[in-house]
Structure formats: C-alpha cells, structure tokens
Amino acid sequence: MTNYLAYPDYSPDGFPTSWDQKRLRFALMMNPSKTEIDLEDSDLVSFVPMDAVGEYGGIRLSEEKELSEIGSGYTYFCDGDVVVAKITPCFENGKGALAKGLKNKTAFGTTELHVMRAAPKQLEPKFLFYLTISDLFRKIGESEMYGAGGQKRVPESFIKNFRAGLPSIKEQQTIARFLDFKTAQIDALIAKKKALLDKLAEKRTALINHAVTKGLDPSVTMEDSGETWLGEIPAHWQRMLMVRVISKFEQGWSPSCDEREASLDEWGVLKSGCVNYGVFQEQEHKTLPPNIDPIPSLEVKAGDILMCRASGSKHLIGSVAMVRKCRSKLIFSDKTYRITLQASIIDSEFFVLLMKSKYLRDQIELSISGADGLANNIPQSSVKGYQIVLPSSVGEQKEISTFLKKKCERIETQEVKILEAIGRFQEYRAALITNSVTGKIDVRGFEIQQPTEGITS
Known part of the structure; x- marks a missing residue:
C-alpha cells in the first residue's frame, strides 16, 4: 500500500x-x-x-x-x-x-x-x-x-x-467507488488465472481418465464394463467398491484457532483448502492457540493422503492430495479425511490419480450432501460406496502412476504457480478493502483511470 x-x-x-x-x-x-x-x-x-x-x-x-x-x-x-x-x-x-x-x-x-x-x-x-x-x-x-x-x-x-x-456519506461513496474500480481490476486478473487452472485441470483429467480406465497397452483385450458411463475396460482389470481398498478412514479436528499462519514451533490446523485442485498446500492453515492441547495422532506426515470432506465450494469437495513433504506440527481439520489404503490391493499414487478421473469426479458430485446453510460434504459411507476399476496387479498400477506422474508434473508445477499468484491477488484485494474502510489509506484524491495490465500497489 x-x-x-x-x-x-x-x-x-x-x-x-x-x-x-x-x-x-x-x-x-x-x-x-x-x-x-x-x-x-x-x-x-x-x-x-x-x-x-x-x-x-x-x-x-x-x-x-x-x-x-x-x-x-x-x-x-x-x-x-x-x-x-x-x-x-x-x-x-x-x-x-x-x-x-x-x-x-x-x-x-x-x-x-x-x-x-x-x-x-x-x-x-x-x-x-x-x-x-x-x-x-x-x-x-x-x-x-x-x-x-x-x-x-x-x-x-x-x-x-x-x-x-x-466518514461522511460523500467520503463513504468515494471509498466505495475506489474499491469498486480496484477490486474489479483484481477480480479480472484472478478470473484469468482461474480460467488457466480450469484448462490445465481439463487437460490433466482427460489424460488421467484414459490411463486409469483403459491402461497403457493399446493392444490389450477389452471388455464391456456393463456401465455406459465407463465403457470398455481391459479384460484383466477388476471392478469393486472403494471400501475394498481402504483400511482406515480418519476425520480431523477443528478447534477455535487464530487466523494467522503458525510459526515452526507452534501447532497449526490445516484448512480444507490445503488440498485444493489436488495439490497439497501446507500454508493453508490456522494457528492452534497455546491454551489448547494438540492431538498428536492427527499430525500430518509425508505420504499421507488427504481428502476435502466439506467446503463452501462444491467443486472443491472430494479433492485429494498426497502429502509429499510437510513441516511438523500440522493437524488436519474435521473438514478433511485422512485415508489409509490396503497396500496389497492398490498403489497410493494410483489412488490419488484415480480420484482425479472424470468417472470418480462424477460420483463425488452426485454424493455431495448438506442442508441449506450448512457446509456441503461427503459422508464416509458415500466414499466407501464409489465404484472403481483397477488393474489386478499393483505393479501395473505403479507403471500407470509413473507414466502419469511424468505427464502431470509439468501441469502441477504450473498449477502451483497460478495458485500462488491467485493467493497474492486475493491477499492484496483483502488488504486494500480493509485499509480503505478503516482509514489506513486515504483515497479521497483517487481518480479512475483506464484499466492497465498491472495493478498499482
């Protein structure tokens, strides 16, 4: 400012x-x-x-x-x-x-x-x-x-x-006009970034959906799955319910927290947004006050699989991310599931990719519930009841995961950069609004100019 x-x-x-x-x-x-x-x-x-x-x-x-x-x-x-x-x-x-x-x-x-x-x-x-x-x-x-x-x-x-x-009504109107103009500029930039995210997501979903339903070998014998929404699948693959591959379901904890980001020696509680768009973001957390004891068993570790259980935004519900690395003393919230898998049946990397496929996203969207005014959410029972198809060999799953990981790494790198840019725009927008309506900045002399490519800070 x-x-x-x-x-x-x-x-x-x-x-x-x-x-x-x-x-x-x-x-x-x-x-x-x-x-x-x-x-x-x-x-x-x-x-x-x-x-x-x-x-x-x-x-x-x-x-x-x-x-x-x-x-x-x-x-x-x-x-x-x-x-x-x-x-x-x-x-x-x-x-x-x-x-x-x-x-x-x-x-x-x-x-x-x-x-x-x-x-x-x-x-x-x-x-x-x-x-x-x-x-x-x-x-x-x-x-x-x-x-x-x-x-x-x-x-x-x-x-x-x-x-x-x-301030006076006239000054309130001036501040409101200033914020209308500036937030419109920022929102336009955020919209462009989100449109890029959508395009990347479509590209990744198409890539993943084909690999996790058809495999990598174009010469393999195919058979009708019996489901119009799934089509043909490799003859040696298995159909099953999600409950078969899950050994443990955990829901986190959401005590009253401070909004700020925790220092490294403080405990933090992750928000459901920590898995937005399938990319784990440890900075999406609040600080656990020192007078509240943490629950160490809910601490997130590298290798954990987290799923967004509840959110005000339906399109984010069901987002799944693998925790590649994570600082210590972070607990997942009650709006999030931690899923432990049956390693003998399913590869964890394959599972994360599977949850990003179109046929799983369709099932997720159909299972979202929540009364008006309450957070939209997915019950554990719904997740366990999703229909999935798997290569019978975990080794084949790993091959598919390795192939897709290489293909998706560039997409995820782009997504992280875009999400970081969106976060900066949103922070700037929030700071501009707060500073304007509390009088921390004086915008009485502001004159509306033609929009430019950048944002005056």
Whole structure:
C-alpha cells in the first residue's frame, strides 16, 4: 500500500480523526420486518439459497417464486440491504453481498443470513458491504461465533456492537467507488488465472481418465464394463467398491484457532483448502492457540493422503492430495479425511490419480450432501460406496502412476504457480478493502483511470 497516502491525523483507536466512531447498531437496522412488503400473493420474488450467495459479493438470481409459495421460515431482504452468512464455514469464507436487481426488489433466502439495512445519511450501503467483507470484520466475527462444529454461528449482537469508523456519506461513496474500480481490476486478473487452472485441470483429467480406465497397452483385450458411463475396460482389470481398498478412514479436528499462519514451533490446523485442485498446500492453515492441547495422532506426515470432506465450494469437495513433504506440527481439520489404503490391493499414487478421473469426479458430485446453510460434504459411507476399476496387479498400477506422474508434473508445477499468484491477488484485494474502510489509506484524491495490465500497489 506504499503508493497510497495516510490521513493527516489518527485517533488513539486508529481511525482518522475526521471520522465518527460508533457501534453499528446506531447506523443500521438489523433484519427488517416482512410487514413492510407491499406485494400481491401472486407476485414473483427472488429466492436465494445459501449457495446463491457469493463469496465477497454477488447473488445468483436465477430462482424466483410467487410470494404465496414462500414459507414463514425464510429470511426477508430487499434491494439495498446487505446480507452476511452467519454460519460456519460460510461466514469465514466471506459469503455476503449487497442485494440489487431482486425480482420486485424483494427476496427471501436461507435462514442462515443476517440482514443489514444502512441508515440514510449515516451509512452508504456499498461502504457497509465492503466493511462486512473486510478482514477486520470477519476475523473479529469469527472469534465471537458460538455453537459447536458445523453449527457455529455469528450472533446478531456482534454486528450491532461492532465499532466502526464512519466518514461522511460523500467520503463513504468515494471509498466505495475506489474499491469498486480496484477490486474489479483484481477480480479480472484472478478470473484469468482461474480460467488457466480450469484448462490445465481439463487437460490433466482427460489424460488421467484414459490411463486409469483403459491402461497403457493399446493392444490389450477389452471388455464391456456393463456401465455406459465407463465403457470398455481391459479384460484383466477388476471392478469393486472403494471400501475394498481402504483400511482406515480418519476425520480431523477443528478447534477455535487464530487466523494467522503458525510459526515452526507452534501447532497449526490445516484448512480444507490445503488440498485444493489436488495439490497439497501446507500454508493453508490456522494457528492452534497455546491454551489448547494438540492431538498428536492427527499430525500430518509425508505420504499421507488427504481428502476435502466439506467446503463452501462444491467443486472443491472430494479433492485429494498426497502429502509429499510437510513441516511438523500440522493437524488436519474435521473438514478433511485422512485415508489409509490396503497396500496389497492398490498403489497410493494410483489412488490419488484415480480420484482425479472424470468417472470418480462424477460420483463425488452426485454424493455431495448438506442442508441449506450448512457446509456441503461427503459422508464416509458415500466414499466407501464409489465404484472403481483397477488393474489386478499393483505393479501395473505403479507403471500407470509413473507414466502419469511424468505427464502431470509439468501441469502441477504450473498449477502451483497460478495458485500462488491467485493467493497474492486475493491477499492484496483483502488488504486494500480493509485499509480503505478503516482509514489506513486515504483515497479521497483517487481518480479512475483506464484499466492497465498491472495493478498499482
């Protein structure tokens, strides 16, 4: 943020002295009443389940219902309101948005949303939205969540009591315009990187799918598998359920943690994102507070196989990665499985590749479950019930694994570099938002220019 100026003076609380400081309860209304709706029962309104709420902005508005079809248990909001997911892991993942473009300016959605309506002349709705996705708001909110496991929620009292620095409405609008422009630039760059990831994933999936269902010998005798989605397989291969190759299934542990990355002498708890896109990333973890004793039996070691069990993003569920190397004192979370295999039946490298094939991904997507507002997940029973085909010889599996490893190494190297770049962009975006809405940088003199290839930092 070195290219941005600071404000001339700051209060002891860290806000610019020209900004007011107040608890949000005095600048907004929480969860407005449905009694204000002025529509006929036959009028259409937007219907918003949790998976339609974007991470760090945006609402998918593809579903509509007549007002008479909406039950009493749904959350009401309208154009201009700001919604924030209240339940784990949706809150931590940044789910929230400024509502706009709703059918008849009205929506009903998941009960796992807090609704905020900015008070006129005190809060600009877009500024409020950016405040709610700032690291400051999310990290403090995470520390105040109550409940256990997948049922932890952010209380309404946290939002009401959150102390914010509020500049004038005009200045809030300036900050919001600045963030609209800058985040759009960053998001465009992230989208390009993700498109590259998708292309690499398609290339790898096609390569893997052919090798793990047809083998490497084009002259081998083939037979009909009996499944239209699988087609022909080598005649000497076996069909079986996944349970046959698994000797041990373990689910991790998710205590309350500090968001920061752990030092080497501290214990950390891996996030489910540590296996995103099938590449193990040890930096994706939180710090276990010193007052909580670790569970050493859950420490991750080189050679472990981890699977993403639950995530707010369905396409990441079922991602599997082999831990090639790992620092000590890292524990896997309850959103992750550790899988131990029957070495006499299946090669571990072959298993990891198998889980990246199209026919396994299709089964994974069909088995994802989870009620609205809760993390999408895969039960152990579903994983054990997946249908797989294997070369009867572990030696042949190893040959296929070796072949694919050489072919995929370059792809994985590219993926790691792209993921690192995306991480840097996301960190910069988060820092820009937080520093802007807390007054750490002064953007009042910012002038919107034509987009360029790079990002001003």
